[in-house]
Amino acid sequence: MARIGVDEWVEQSDERSxxxxxxxxxxxxxxxxxxxxxxxxxxxxxxxxxxxxxxxxQVRIGVSILILAMLALGLNIxxxxxxxxxxxxxxxxxxxxxxxxxxxxxxxxxxxPTALVLPVIVFLxxxxxVLLSLASxxxxxxxxxxxxxxFGLIFLELVRNFSRLPFVSEDFDPTGGPNGIPGVEPxxxxxxxxxxxxxxxxxxxxxxxxxxxxxxxxxxxxxxRAWRATRDDPLAAGHMTTxxxxxxxxxxxxxxxxxxxxxxxxAAVQVGVFPTNFxxxxxxxxxxxxxxxxxxxxxxxxxxxxxIGYLPELLRNxxxxxxxxxxxxxxxxxxxxxxxxxxxxxxxxxxxFGFGVRWLVKAIWIDVSSGEAxxxxxxxxxxxxxxxxxxxxxxxxxxxxxxAIGGAxxxxxxxGWRQVFVLIPTLYLGILVWENRLVFEPSLTRQLLFGAMLVxxxxxxxxGLLGKKRVEIT
Amino acid sequence: xxxxxxxxxxxxxxxxxxxxxxxxYSMVYGILKLLNFAHGEVYMFGAFAGYGMLVMLGGPASPIxxxxxxxxxxxxxxxxxxxxxxxxxERFAYRPLRNSPRIAPLISAIGVSFFLQATAxxxxxxxxxxxxxxxxxxxxxxxxxxxVDVWLVRVLVxxxxxxxxxxxxxxxxxxxxxxxxxxxxxxxxxxxMMGIDVDRVVVVTFLxxxxxxxxxxxxAGLVFGRIFSFMGFTAGLKAFTAAVVGGIGSIPGxxxxxxxxxxxxxxxxxxxxxxxxxxxxxxxxxxxxLVKPTGxxxxxxxxxx
Numbered sequence: 001m002a003r004i005g006v007d008e009w010v011e012q013s014d015e016r017s018x019x020x021x022x023x024x025x026x027x028x029x030x031x032x033x034x035x036x037x038x039x040x041x042x043x044x045x046x047x048x049x050x051x052x053x054x055x056x057x058q059v060r061i062g063v064s065i066l067i068l069a070m071l072a073l074g075l076n077i078x079x080x081x082x083x084x085x086x087x088x089x090x091x092x093x094x095x096x097x098x099x100x101x102x103x104x105x106x107x108x109x110x111x112x113p114t115a116l117v118l119p120v121i122v123f124l125x126x127x128x129x130v131l132l133s134l135a136s137x138x139x140x141x142x143x144x145x146x147x148x149x150x151f152g153l154i155f156l157e158l159v160r161n162f163s164r165l166p167f168v169s170e171d172f173d174p175t176g177g178p179n180g181i182p183g184v185e186p187x188x189x190x191x192x193x194x195x196x197x198x199x200x201x202x203x204x205x206x207x208x209x210x211x212x213x214x215x216x217x218x219x220x221x222x223x224x225r226a227w228r229a230t231r232d233d234p235l236a237a238g239h240m241t242t243x244x245x246x247x248x249x250x251x252x253x254x255x256x257x258x259x260x261x262x263x264x265x266x267a268a269v270q271v272g273v274f275p276t277n278f279x280x281x282x283x284x285x286x287x288x289x290x291x292x293x294x295x296x297x298x299x300x301x302x303x304x305x306x307x308i309g310y311l312p313e314l315l316r317n318x319x320x321x322x323x324x325x326x327x328x329x330x331x332x333x334x335x336x337x338x339x340x341x342x343x344x345x346x347x348x349x350x351x352x353f354g355f356g357v358r359w360l361v362k363a364i365w366i367d368v369s370s371g372e373a374x375x376x377x378x379x380x381x382x383x384x385x386x387x388x389x390x391x392x393x394x395x396x397x398x399x400x401x402x403x404a405i406g407g408a409x410x411x412x413x414x415x416g417w418r419q420v421f422v423l424i425p426t427l428y429l430g431i432l433v434w435e436n437r438l439v440f441e442p443s444l445t446r447q448l449l450f451g452a453m454l455v456x457x458x459x460x461x462x463x464g465l466l467g468k469k470r471v472e473i474t
Numbered sequence: 475x476x477x478x479x480x481x482x483x484x485x486x487x488x489x490x491x492x493x494x495x496x497x498x499y500s501m502v503y504g505i506l507k508l509l510n511f512a513h514g515e516v517y518m519f520g521a522f523a524g525y526g527m528l529v530m531l532g533g534p535a536s537p538i539x540x541x542x543x544x545x546x547x548x549x550x551x552x553x554x555x556x557x558x559x560x561x562x563x564e565r566f567a568y569r570p571l572r573n574s575p576r577i578a579p580l581i582s583a584i585g586v587s588f589f590l591q592a593t594a595x596x597x598x599x600x601x602x603x604x605x606x607x608x609x610x611x612x613x614x615x616x617x618x619x620x621x622v623d624v625w626l627v628r629v630l631v632x633x634x635x636x637x638x639x640x641x642x643x644x645x646x647x648x649x650x651x652x653x654x655x656x657x658x659x660x661x662x663x664x665x666x667m668m669g670i671d672v673d674r675v676v677v678v679t680f681l682x683x684x685x686x687x688x689x690x691x692x693x694a695g696l697v698f699g700r701i702f703s704f705m706g707f708t709a710g711l712k713a714f715t716a717a718v719v720g721g722i723g724s725i726p727g728x729x730x731x732x733x734x735x736x737x738x739x740x741x742x743x744x745x746x747x748x749x750x751x752x753x754x755x756x757x758x759x760x761x762x763x764l765v766k767p768t769g770x771x772x773x774x775x776x777x778x779x
Contacts (some may be wrong), residue, residue, distance in 0.1 A: 026672060085580055135764060142509055145580065146718055147763060149758045157753045164749055218630055261614070266559070291581060398597050405593075409566055437596070447592035454585025458578045459570045 011469045016342075036216060039299075044209045051198050059197040065309035066204040067266050070122035072289040073211055073298065074258030074304045079287075080295035080467075081224065082251035083231030088132065088148035089286065091155035094278035095128060096121045096263025098159060100176045114187045118264060122414055125260025129253035136346045142371040152283070159275050168171040180274030187268045200269055207265075211258070212298055219298070232470075288450045291457050294467025303466060311449070315442040325434055328429070342420050349424040354385045357428065361387060382435065389436050397437045476621045481744045483619070487628045487697055490635030494690035495713030496720065496728035497642065498560075498683030504659035504723035505622040505679050507576070508568060512709015513687060516560050522594065523555035524548040525603055525700040536651070541610055543616035543695075545630070552768075553686035559590070560684025561677060569673070590765030600701045606694040622740035631693045638686060639729050646725060651678060658754020659723065680766040708752075712739070715759045720774025730770060 042091050051059050078086040103112040163173035187194040217226050226247045229237040238244045269275045280341050295296020316320045337343040407426030438445045527548045534540040567586045572578045594740045616623045646652040657665040658675045666672050695701045720731025742754045768774050
């Protein structure tokens with residue numbers, strides 16, 4: 001039920017004209033005129049220089065971001081290009097990881113060289129993908145999502161309980177059950193071991209660049225066009241003699257092969273695999289990367305992986321997390337509040353509101369506030385403004401959290417000065433909850449952020465940061 | 475025989491809870507063609523609301539109101555909270571996406587589910603809470619069915635669930651709004667052209683689905699005792715399986731599917747092994763989907779161009 005007479009060209013026309021004005025206009029124009037190969041070479045060159053300036057711990061983070069980027073690129077084929085919701089995607093990565101771990105550790109007697117095992121993993125994961133999509137061939141749309149979701153769950157159950165299955169001998173335990181497989185050997189090609197973070201970094205960077213080039217060509221090829229055609233309108237594509245089923249099968253298999261390969265790298269980097277690695281959280285992380293960056297766009301997905309992969313590291317340290325939080329709130333306010341007088345109203349009102357609440361609380365109930373705000377670039381200013389709770393911290397922040405969510409939702413619905421009046425207490429409560437609880441709980445914050453991000457992105461900018469607006473014809 | 479009967483009663487109790495949840499999945503799918511992945515979280519919030527009411531009224535050991543009043547109050551709290559969560563979710567996460575590509579609301583639903591789980595973790599922390607229902611209603615009080623003594627709470631769960639399902643069936647088939655729900659589920663655009671307020675029907679659907687999920691949450695707390703912030707995920711998956719097995723979009727199908735999944739789970743635990751309970755239930759789903767993709771009572775969808 002798209003708007004009548006609106007196709008993709010019309011839908012994107014605003015974007016085409018708007019984004020070339022102002023300060024970033026010339027920069028964008030230069031970027032647009034540059035050949036994709038040149039852009040990739042510059043980008044990869046800069047990224048390759050990074051380990052020279054970074055500590056080992058930071059290179060380790062870089063390695064996991066590279067892995068996330070490769071996984072996201074694989075998922076992008078299935079979700080972004082073929083338009084299939086594959087919720088069992090992590091199972092393929094898990095398969096690759098477990099397969100590599102089993103033959104590169106003491107888990108089973110067999111011990112294979114890496115150069116042999118990697119092609120086998122790519123082939124087998126691809127075959128698994130073919131099998132899965134053959135099984136779901138008759139199932140249209142949502143049923144594929146269901147089937148793949150349960151495929152992922154069954155994979156996890158199997159991995160956890162493999163040796164307890166009937167008809168399997170007690171001694172044969174290739175998955176290690178709930179304990180996983182520790183002590184996996186690194187990748188080793190004809191005696192050259194990939195055993196330091198720097199080596200992993202450069203190898204994975206090279207592989208990522210290769211993958212990006214390959215996918216770019218694939219996207220421009222006949223197959224890529226067929227994927228997009230079946231995504232936009234399978235019926236019409238079918239009538240234009242696109243073999244819809246075969247094309248979809250190819251997409252799932254290609255995604256699965258990339259996932260399997262990357263999974264093997266994951267196992268080697270982590271020096272082990274565990275069932276919890278491939279739980280739903282990981283799937284959502286990969287989806288968040290694809291959606292944030294813009295599904296369908298190769299540089300977008302890589303950018304998304306960079307943001308999503310680096311975010312948890314920033315949240316881990318209260319100082320940087322606070323910096324990020326206030327920056328995010330300010331950017332959102334500046335971008336959304338117009339005219340400027342309302343923005344000034346919000347900021348001024350918020351400051352006054354904070355002092356008012358503080359004065360009121362001190363006047364009637366002294367023992368609520370104790371201690372100082374978490375360290376950060378604003379901590380000195382915040383100490384005298386926001387309440388840092390003592391005794392009843394949990395219950396007060398719980399209430400504040402619920403009210404703040406309600407206020408944020410109400411602010412979405414209201415307009416004009418009413419929005420300003422709703423925003424002031426909402427922002428205050430949000431900052432209260434942040435300074436008292438969330439800044440100390442990075443994993444919880446990350447989960448809240450990813451969940452909210454998926455919802456907000458879908459409502460505000462479904463095409464992601466670098467994607468292109470799409471129209472579905474029904 | 476006694477063992478078998480006991481397992482059947484277990485399966486019926488479990489199945490009643492799954493059926494109540496599955497109805498929510500099925501109704502929403504019927505109307506919006508949306509798999510509401512966050513439905514399990516509504517059930518979890520219902521369970522916690524019931525627990526909150528229980529604690530506020532003095533806890534299971536020494537309640538300040540009589541038990542016959544306490545349990546309905548718990549259900550009421552759960553229904554109110556679930557409805558708020560469910561209807562808010564529809565208004566803010568799904569309604570803006572009514573006209574977007576099909577994949578957008580699905581991703582939004584995953585986001586909502588993730589967000590609500592984190593919210594529960596924030597509000598209730600990660601630990602287990604217990605309803606301690608045996609303190610509330612003694613485990614020895616019950617009704618004898620043949621050789622088996624059935625605990626009163628189980629009887630309550632089965633009776634309440636069946637009553638609700640009968641009422642829902644009557645409502646959908648007889649009332650004016652029920653007719654509108656069926657019309658929208660049959661063809662949304664045509665229903666809109668006939669003057670049916672689609673937004674209102676969607677809200678009513680979410681309201682009923684969420685209320686049933688909330689009731690299911692309290693039931694789960696009463697029968698199984700433990701509640702925790704991730705309980706919605708597993709239960710939601712099972713109920714979702716039930717809805718798909720029964721034929722997603724069909725209300726009687728959801729009830730049938732719920733009972734079937736409950737029974738299958740109970741017999742698997744009793745006769746095979748509890749380790750493979752999930753494995754068998756999930757495999758059951760895949761087999762049903764492969765043999766009869768529309769589920770047991772679902773109708774094949776006509777594709778119009």
